[in-house]
Amino acid sequence: MNERGIVAVLGAGMAGAAAARHLAEAGLRVRVFDKGRGVGGRMATRRVGDLQFDHGAQFMRARGTAFAGQIDRWARSGIVAPWAGSERSVGVPSMVEPVRDLLSGLPVQSATTILRLHRDGAHWRLEDASGAVHGPFDAVAITVPAPQVMTLLAASGVILPDIAHASYAPCWSFMIAADTSPPEDLIEPGAGPIGLIAYDSSKPGRPPGIRLTVHATPDWSRRHLEAPRETIVAELVRATRDCLGSELRPSHMEAHRWRYAQVENAVQVPCLYDPACRLGAAGDWCLGARIEAAYDSGLALADAILNDLGHPA
Template sequence: MTPPRVAIIGAGLAGLTLARFLTETGFPVKVFDKGRGPAGRMSTRREDGGGTFDHGAQYFTARDPGFQRMVGTWVEQGLVAEWRGRFGSLEHGTVTPQTEGPVRYVGVPGMNAVARRLASGVDLRSGVRVEHVRREADAWALTSESGEALGTFEVVVAAVPAPQAVPLLSGAPELAARAAGVRMEPCWAVMASFDAPVALPLDGVFLHGSPLSWAARDSSKPGRPPGERWVLHASPEFTREHLEEAPEAVAPLLLEAFARAAGVEVRPREARAHRWRYARAEPALTEGALFDERTGLGACGDWCAGSRVEGAFVSAVAVSRRIALMAR
């Protein structure tokens, strides 16, 4: 049989992993993404001075055997390395170092390194937001928000955050309802550059009792340019309260929260804020992926399988197997 044509909407880790698996097994695949380049929440931001920030996903762990094998391959290829930083928690000025913890991996030279490698050899069209997925005869017709016809496909997978997947799954109401039931928390992130090291004896900090939930000395990760750069992630509560405020108003608030929590002076040379409207599913689904074999419509992403980077990979594997079975 001729393999069905597959459209994947979203070029984050889940979408690119799925695209790579299907392409390598002979499926004609096209990926559409609204961003300027692949990676999604594994993006890396570059500053004018040459420094970089992993302003989305900070690191990842590997528990699933299949993902462990994949991470091992990435390590051999130099795409990934262990982040051997100093980790701990911070609450009301008290630092508690972490003596044990999971192995934490990061992309090299940025978190987007893995996505860029996965995207090589994949038919990816960036800068296109898919607005409609409509049934036409035995296929799905995709249309962009500008009205451009993007082609017809027998299989369509939405590899985007759950709220964005809902309208794309309208042709499979049961799946759309499952996606609509997933709540995704937002997160404000601040990227700050300093002329001197911040006087905190940790590189990765889990914060409690603060508007912040996480702070990382991003420049301590392997393969990064020299300098002192920090990424701060706000708590879901703070982010919801300030969701629609301007980035210029949010950055000083979170820098002040960092200084207050750490009990250190914080004077960045430059600081910018970025809003992740859909950062983490609370709680995530557990079925791995959503897919309707009768219609060829589905969804995948970390929100389907545990809300971690690893979950995005596991979800892509799950839906790829169901597509393969459908095509037999």
């Protein structure tokens, strides 16, 4: 692995997947590393027996031409479909599918937490939590949430300007299987504990049954961030009942804590990249709280790497 044109991509969410695919299509070799058990990042799906919940991002929307074109390609392939209005698209049969499509055929090493980056002459080596070392790589693209980028860079003695300006709001995600369906596919009260209620079962390609995903508001999630999960479940099932005005009679309930759920302050640049050491970072924290922002940022970082390595995009 010492020829030119080998790039390590850290993070297998939308930004990392977009960067990895763009680099691979330009002729570079990539290796993707992610600390999770699977790909998708916050485009996540939880499966419990026969139950399925999109407990992370609920849908995608396109403002620009690049992501609109990508959504159109996915739609023609049956990978996404409209939901709760023609402007909202969801992955089929789960929100993970668009990321899985971008990473198809690329080497992805899951359950691998990279703790340090080591500069070795003109190359990088990556040290993971088990002590294993990966590389050498000609460039590194980091696409995890900004606080995790900062932790990794600090441990590696590397600085990227402006990244400290990015900040996130947390979110408690509450999943419930019940016997009463909501009046609408998507409800967004945005006040009190409840930010949104998504009728998971109404999304195209989903298994039958009544399943809801509830996202708490940022302020409520921040105040209850360290509360026990059983407390969160009890509070949010009451708030969901109050919001819907009906009994739910749940057969399954659980909660998931997203510490870095939604970008509050973005750095307002497409990506960060240092050509002197061929290392950069990308994510929705660069451009804004949208899946499209993560996609566009990943493409921008890939273009910066391609230009630097002499592979024009």
